[in-house]
Amino acid sequence: MPAEAKVSTKVNKPAKVEARAAIPASPPLTERQEARRRRILHASAQLASRGGFDAVQMREVAESSQVALGTLYRYFPSKIHLLVATMQDQLEHMHGTLRKKPPQGETAAERVAETLMRAFRALQREPHLADAMVRALTFADRSVSPEVDQVSRQTTAIILDAMGLENPTPEQLSAVRVIEHTWHSALITWLSGRASIAQVKIDIETVCRLIDLTAPPSDRP
Amino acid sequence: MPAEAKVSTKVNKPAKVEARAAIPASPPLTERQEARRRRILHASAQLASRGGFDAVQMREVAESSQVALGTLYRYFPSKIHLLVATMQDQLEHMHGTLRKKPPQGETAAERVAETLMRAFRALQREPHLADAMVRALTFADRSVSPEVDQVSRQTTAIILDAMGLENPTPEQLSAVRVIEHTWHSALITWLSGRASIAQVKIDIETVCRLIDLTAPPSDRP
DNA sequence: CGCTAATCTAGAACAAGTTCCAGACTTGAT
């Protein structure tokens, strides 16, 4: 009965909307829909790379990706949703890249710091894109929680990878949480010009010390 | 030659504006101007307390504070500036309150954690206000850097107060920076419903352990 | 093939932040 599979279910909430999870669950998209989605994300990243958050204008994204404005909103119910999805997309790349060349450090703390600094350098290459994604991430309200959570999980996975742990203790998970907090907030201070790259480095290295602090049993093989 | 002292100097930047420092420097305001400023901040906090960030609408703020829209924008060049100024205002209160009853903990880490949790509980009493202020703070771009920096300095002061240190070492200052990062980011996750109050507590306590880690010489009297 | 339900498109319409403007009002200096 349907045509192209439903993209998302809209509800008439007074002010905000909800979204479709970016996880490969949900109704599967047809090929053309998948293509549209890709075009949109590409346009989003492209525009963001130019002028950051402000340069990602929904009408422009729609035009660039050859899609009607209404369609854009069907795929991504708000600008924030779009940018968070863009971030998910970029994060996947990043995780893939990082996997290939695991960090070299001796201790878990060193490896995590190294990994985050590597990611940081990647962001420095596209500071505007970083701006758009991070601002969206921290500005997101409850209606974007699932997507933001997904980003958070992905980040956690990257950090745990760097630590090289199978069964992290609750304490270590707490440390990872704090590291993520620091990572996000440090990025923001850098993006808004209130902290230098060197300062971000120090902050990351500082917080990574928490890992040593929470590694009681065996850390070295 | 002038009338009421100039409030701020506007420049025709393509998209953004700049602001007057909230620090008691800059051209001093006349009494009526001070009163206007106060009315505006009050209206802002009031509206924020109701519906959070979205409820602070510039037209409403202007009306509530009996000021023309153009005047509101002369005092606070953007909604973000206004909310950050509102935060400065609230932080001063908070710092005063905290000064009166210093934290009881034995170690510096305990005292800082206690202080932050106290602040957190205060925010819980006005979650919408907290939402508006914190969202503005993290969404602020470069044009608001001076004001955001001021907020950051104030927060640092509160934490250092709690630590009870006169001459913090660079290491300790790094720890304080990381604590601030964690504080802001943890607040965001709480406000957006992605972390529970208990989780925030754990994160704060976890990061505060960094203080012990960076207190080499003498910590106990 | 022909249907039917859902999707997509183009474009208007609405909302809130921000900018502009002309005229009334204040202020400090002469």
Next chain:
DNA sequence: ATCAAGTCTGGAACTTGTTCTAGATTAGCG
């Protein structure tokens, strides 16, 4: 008291995110 310069006001206008609508298209099914 008068004047010049800067402020404040009310309101229109512009921008960009978001919503809505009517009609054209598409996908899968009988």
